[in-house]
Amino acid sequence: MSDPTVRVVVIDEDNTIRRFIRTRLEAAGMSVFEAPTGAQGLAQAATRLADLVIIDLSLPDMDGIEVIRELRGWSAMPVIVLSARSSEEDKVAALDAGADDYLTKPFGLPELSARIRAHLRRQANGDRVGLPQLKFGLVTVDLGARRVVRGSRIIHLSPTEYRLLSVMLRYPGRVLTHEQLLGEVWGPSQTDNHHYLRIYMGHLRHKLERDPAHPEHIVTESGVGYRLVGVH
Numbered sequence: 602m603s604d605p606t607v608r609v610v611v612i613d614e615d616n617t618i619r620r621f622i623r624t625r626l627e628a629a630g631m632s633v634f635e636a637p638t639g640a641q642g643l644a645q646a647a648t649r650l651a652d653l654v655i656i657d658l659s660l661p662d663m664d665g666i667e668v669i670r671e672l673r674g675w676s677a678m679p680v681i682v683l684s685a686r687s688s689e690e691d692k693v694a695a696l697d698a699g700a701d702d703y704l705t706k707p708f709g710l711p712e713l714s715a716r717i718r719a720h721l722r723r724q725a726n727g728d729r730v731g732l733p734q735l736k737f738g739l740v741t742v743d744l745g746a747r748r749v750v751r752g753s754r755i756i757h758l759s760p761t762e763y764r765l766l767s768v769m770l771r772y773p774g775r776v777l778t779h780e781q782l783l784g785e786v787w788g789p790s791q792t793d794n795h796h797y798l799r800i801y802m803g804h805l806r807h808k809l810e811r812d813p814a815h816p817e818h819i820v821t822e823s824g825v826g827y828r829l830v831g832v833h
Contacts, residue, residue: 607631607721608649612642612656612668613683618706622655625710626717639663643671647760650747651678653720655713658684658695666698667788673699674785675760675767676747679720683708735770737818737831740809742770749809756808761786765801766809769819773832776822802827 609626611619614637623633634649636642639660646654654672658665669680682695685706692703702716735742741750747763749756758766768785769777780792787797802821806813820828 607653608634608651609717610634610636610642610645610649610651610654612636612639612645612654612660612665614638614657614659614661618657618683621710622713625714629714637661639665639668639671642668643760646672646676646678647747647763653679653681653717655681655683655717656700658682658686658691666694669695669698669700671760671764674764677745679723681713681716681720683713735773735832737773737829737833738809738811740818742766744770751809758808759804762801762804762808766805769827769829770832773829776826776828778826780826782826798827 607630609631611622611633613619613622613635616637619635619637623635626633632649634645634651636645639662642654642656642660645651656665656668660668665682665684669682672678672680679701680699681702681704682700683704683706684691684695687705695703701720704713704716733744735744739752740756742748743750744767749758749763749766764786765782768782779795779798782798783792783794786801787794791797802819803813806816806819810816810819818829818831820830822828
């Protein structure tokens with residue numbers, strides 16, 4: 602726990618709880634980043650390359666369950682829920698969404714610290730071993746490290762761009778409909794917003810294709826959706 606490279610994102614609307622956790626974890630040598638909303642938490646987790654996320658389920662902009670699902674679309678980092686919701690249904694829903702652990706409020710910092718240590722140990726001991734490096738064209742995607750490289754240059758993707766790419770990487774060579782991609786990346790309420798998809802596919806092509814105007818890998822299936830080809 603003394604490793605200064607360990608980065609933790611705390612997503613909680615309550616400023617006092619965020620500061621309380623931050624003080625304890627920073628004293629243990631970790632870098633801690635705070636977020637009062639789900640959207641800010643997702644952005645912090647992606648841009649800070651977080652090693653672990655602590656999240657409350659009751660957030661002002663979106664349910665914590667939804668945040669966990671979004672995280673799981675592009676990351677295998679440990680997620681610990683810290684919530685006043687104590688029902689079995691809430692715990693099962695959070696764990697099914699991809700959370701690794703669940704603590705109810707009020708909580709003890711020694712127990713939280715012990716669970717963080719346990720999850721970081723498991724992660725260090727090989728939880729990420731087996732997550733592949735996938736390639737197409739000049740692009741290499743390291744799913745364990747959440748890193749995208751084109752040639753010798755690291756490519757910085759936004760959280761949404763990375764989620765979109767990771768969904769396509771799960772189904773290489775397969776045609777994915779507009780509705781499937783929108784549902785996976787933006788949620789089931791956004792499946793009609795095809796312009797979102799066009800914009801972000803344009804971003805990915807600009808960053809990853811040799812000639813964005815004539816893409817070789819992120820291929821349009823006219824009127825249907827998109828397909829990622831040449832993955833190995």
